[in-house]
Amino acid sequence: MFPNLTDTEPPAFTVHNEQGKGGVVLLCDHASNYVPSQLQNLGLDPELLTTHIAWDIGALWVARFLSERLDAPLVFSNYSRLVIDCNRCPEREDLVPASSADIPIPGNTQLSPLELASRRTRLFDPYHNAIDTLLQTRAEPTTLLLSIHSFTPTLHLQDRPWPIGVCYQNNSAMAKCWRVALQEQLSDSVGDNEPYAVELGIDYTLPMHGDKHNIPAIMLEIRQDEIATEVAANSWGETIATAWGHHHEKRKLGPSHLSPKK
Ligand SMILES: [Zn+2]
Secondary structure (H helix, E strand, O other), X not given: OOOOOOOOOOOOEEEEXXXXXXXXXXXXXXXXXXXXXXXXXXXOOHHHHHOOOOOOOOHHHXXXXXXXXXXXXXXXXXXXOOOOOOOOOOOOHHHXXXXXXXXXXXXXXXXXXXXXXXXXXXXXXXXXXXXXXXXXXXXXXXXXXXXXXXEOOEEOOEEOOOOEEEEOOOOHHHHHHHHHHHHOOOOOOOEEOOOOOOOEOOEOHHHHHHHHHOOOEEEEEEEHHHHOOHHHHHHHHHHHHHHHHHHHHHOOOOOOOXXXXX
């Protein structure tokens, strides 16, 4: 069984820029590829834990940049989605995936109910409770939940041409504003619910917290080869911040939410 996290291991989640005064709250479910030491790399070659199966490569760089640029609180998980996927409905079997991209995860097969419960109460629940608490206690109104993910350039031998996709379940009008504002800055086409839509019953973070707190929720998926370095990720952060600025201008709110760039 997966015992308590040791003192040398990270907390389940981090809240960055908690007092940020911008209207956006940023979320990054797949920020980390870390596996608790007791789980012994889930039986995988450590090299595999550096690949996309374990985390969203580059996503945390973008999210951190935006947290500073938009003066927005950011909540992110400090554990790999292979340990427990913070963006999966808890009743789903792939909450703790037995395989990923056709690679079996030995440490996740024949999981006992106790082990599953242990991962959930130590990692999944604290992350979501932190988001919930933040949204309940913020002094400023939250006008947007923005979750940052990244995706692989190909899937099942198919190229995925969009450098970025705007993904949503509800809030299609807001998503369209985002697409237009991003497209103005890009030559390649922006994905419309590509590579994925946000789906109730599969995705958890945005449907759960957006609906509960009645806040519009958008997921941005960025192709991993676009954010392979921190410099490239920051550049994408700037593009996204500019799109958010346009979105506000169109609503005559002005760009006052933008903090000076550091
Ligand atoms: Zn993701």
